[in-house]
Amino acid sequence: MILFGEGVTTSPDHAAAPRRASDMTETSPRIALMLGDCTGIGPELSARVLHGRILGDSARLVVVGDMRVLEQGMRDAKLTFPVKRVTSIGAIDWADEAVPVIDLQNIDPKTLPRAKVSAESGRLTGETLAYAIGLASRGEIDAITFAPLNKAALHAGGWRYPDEHKMFAHLLQHQGYFSEMNVLGNQWMARVTSHVSLREALDLITAHSIEDAIRLSDQTMRRAGIAAPRIAVAALNPHGGEGGLFGREEIDIIKPAIDHAVADGLSVDGPFGADTMFQMPGFDAFVVMLHDQGHVAAKLLAEHAAAALAIGTPILFSSVAHGSAHDIAGKGVADATAMIEAILRMAGARR
Amino acid sequence: MILFGEGVTTSPDHAAAPRRASDMTETSPRIALMLGDCTGIGPELSARVLHGRILGDSARLVVVGDMRVLEQGMRDAKLTFPVKRVTSIGAIDWADEAVPVIDLQNIDPKTLPRAKVSAESGRLTGETLAYAIGLASRGEIDAITFAPLNKAALHAGGWRYPDEHKMFAHLLQHQGYFSEMNVLGNQWMARVTSHVSLREALDLITAHSIEDAIRLSDQTMRRAGIAAPRIAVAALNPHGGEGGLFGREEIDIIKPAIDHAVADGLSVDGPFGADTMFQMPGFDAFVVMLHDQGHVAAKLLAEHAAAALAIGTPILFSSVAHGSAHDIAGKGVADATAMIEAILRMAGARR
Numbered sequence: 001m002i003l004f005g006e007g008v009t010t011s012p013d014h015a016a017a018p019r020r021a022s023d024m025t026e027t028s029p030r031i032a033l034m035l036g037d038c039t040g041i042g043p044e045l046s047a048r049v050l051h052g053r054i055l056g057d058s059a060r061l062v063v064v065g066d067m068r069v070l071e072q073g074m075r076d077a078k079l080t081f082p083v084k085r086v087t088s089i090g091a092i093d094w095a096d097e098a099v100p101v102i103d104l105q106n107i108d109p110k111t112l113p114r115a116k117v118s119a120e121s122g123r124l125t126g127e128t129l130a131y132a133i134g135l136a137s138r139g140e141i142d143a144i145t146f147a148p149l150n151k152a153a154l155h156a157g158g159w160r161y162p163d164e165h166k167m168f169a170h171l172l173q174h175q176g177y178f179s180e181m182n183v184l185g186n187q188w189m190a191r192v193t194s195h196v197s198l199r200e201a202l203d204l205i206t207a208h209s210i211e212d213a214i215r216l217s218d219q220t221m222r223r224a225g226i227a228a229p230r231i232a233v234a235a236l237n238p239h240g241g242e243g244g245l246f247g248r249e250e251i252d253i254i255k256p257a258i259d260h261a262v263a264d265g266l267s268v269d270g271p272f273g274a275d276t277m278f279q280m281p282g283f284d285a286f287v288v289m290l291h292d293q294g295h296v297a298a299k300l301l302a303e304h305a306a307a308a309l310a311i312g313t314p315i316l317f318s319s320v321a322h323g324s325a326h327d328i329a330g331k332g333v334a335d336a337t338a339m340i341e342a343i344l345r346m347a348g349a350r351r
Numbered sequence: 352m353i354l355f356g357e358g359v360t361t362s363p364d365h366a367a368a369p370r371r372a373s374d375m376t377e378t379s380p381r382i383a384l385m386l387g388d389c390t391g392i393g394p395e396l397s398a399r400v401l402h403g404r405i406l407g408d409s410a411r412l413v414v415v416g417d418m419r420v421l422e423q424g425m426r427d428a429k430l431t432f433p434v435k436r437v438t439s440i441g442a443i444d445w446a447d448e449a450v451p452v453i454d455l456q457n458i459d460p461k462t463l464p465r466a467k468v469s470a471e472s473g474r475l476t477g478e479t480l481a482y483a484i485g486l487a488s489r490g491e492i493d494a495i496t497f498a499p500l501n502k503a504a505l506h507a508g509g510w511r512y513p514d515e516h517k518m519f520a521h522l523l524q525h526q527g528y529f530s531e532m533n534v535l536g537n538q539w540m541a542r543v544t545s546h547v548s549l550r551e552a553l554d555l556i557t558a559h560s561i562e563d564a565i566r567l568s569d570q571t572m573r574r575a576g577i578a579a580p581r582i583a584v585a586a587l588n589p590h591g592g593e594g595g596l597f598g599r600e601e602i603d604i605i606k607p608a609i610d611h612a613v614a615d616g617l618s619v620d621g622p623f624g625a626d627t628m629f630q631m632p633g634f635d636a637f638v639v640m641l642h643d644q645g646h647v648a649a650k651l652l653a654e655h656a657a658a659a660l661a662i663g664t665p666i667l668f669s670s671v672a673h674g675s676a677h678d679i680a681g682k683g684v685a686d687a688t689a690m691i692e693a694i695l696r697m698a699g700a701r702r
Contacts, residue, residue: 151590151593151596155594162597195593196589198553198588199553200598236549237548238547238646239642245513248548273643275642276650291626292626292641295626296626296643297651299629300629300648301651
């Protein structure tokens, strides 16, 4: 078993200079690519992302996972490209055409059922993620991107976190607020609550958590180059509570949080009924209260194109808004647009 | 003040035969058109619906309201057409080109603020609706369509119901289940809960209420000519509860309700995560748990085209899924597509 932080034998080497790299490549972030749950479409998406170096000089990618899983992804995607095992990040020649792979040799996909939730796959996928987080927390890589995981498998495999972001925060011993932002083209979206039951979400929605989500969205977008992000905040209840008739959270909690952010100079407006908000022009970002408020809209607006970025954690993570898609696993039809977009956005925010 | 049922002096006359009407017109339903809250876009929409008899022989419309409000609607829409005051439904010559108006003389729009929530407007709008319901409950008309109301105004004006459907049910002394269906082209949608706070909605979602919504959707669609409606049912929690990780309502409540309906021969499937359900092909209807689950999707799929039908009440009602739209009141830009669609759907279900 690979434990968090174990398995890297060389010392961190931030200054390891690539021999033949261009100036641009030298400054681009080093990103660990984790192949996702191998029972789903993760390995196939990863192969599509890595094939032909389509990210160009935007990022330096290193696969962290099992070579056999990557090879399965190539077969699924019907793509081949040169790969090269490396034993440490410091040993990577970033100018080499071959994709560097830190081969953990921990997951043999032949022993795991395809397109089924597998506790064993979840356990090993979690181990791989923890290993990548160890690399990042020691400064050997700058960020992590991961192909779709399977939450139920992770949970069954002993990684009992409601979602991967809570898992990362725990492994990073991060105590502050953190969340996820989705990006659809020029439209950003953040959620005050996410992977919790609706009953629990109602208890988590406070003026404090709303303000945290607004401020962190604003900061993240400024880092990504949007000078003065204009943020719309959703209501919780139907029709924004209809003036208190259908709930008072808008009056008692959401509006005060918005007013507080506005008083500090942020460009924030709302609360708006979630069903009318997404048609409103003039906003760069939407902050919603509940997972489905945002995701019903996001998936209709761009089914496969929602990139997902972790916000608030000290290490940047990117992923996609969709799951391991067992229904199309192994069929060679998975769409990597969102994962590519996510990596490019994260690389942009990192610069 | 006009009370429920007051004000009609002639006896019900179901057989009042139009003198010059075609056979088709004779069998088309008699529908009372109520002009909506006059501070909003209701009168303008009504004028657009009535102008040029664009509904053809599908329905026989009679305006129930104040002539001055209808005239305001004509001015807003920049449309004119002949109108004729009538004192009772029985006295209407349905073949006359002029639109019949039962002029209640109860609302002078000049005395009410435009584009503002008005308790007085709400009070009078509620009176007008109650009058129309009286006509329907005595069999003088077959159905009611109404332009957008303003819920906050109705409430402030003493009509203290969470929404108009609950008001209708109360005035009709209807005890059984009732709800609303939206129609977007060939796609129908029903909600288990609607105009209540999210906290209250959680308590109202039971296996019984879900099954009621499924069965009533099935019945309504069969009446509208869909032989064997295929119905998808949404989950309540994110990702359908992710196998119980984010709430157990899917396992304990929703799935058993679906299984029960399936055992009775209905074509029902789910529960599906609300964020992925609307892309799923092969369904005629979606049954969602919460107002925003359905309406975020409906408004993105067709912003102004969602028709709304009451289901379960003994008298048919139609309206639209949007509100009184104070932001564009009096600007002459309101879109009547949804209201026209709603009337045509209701007329179809009535035949």
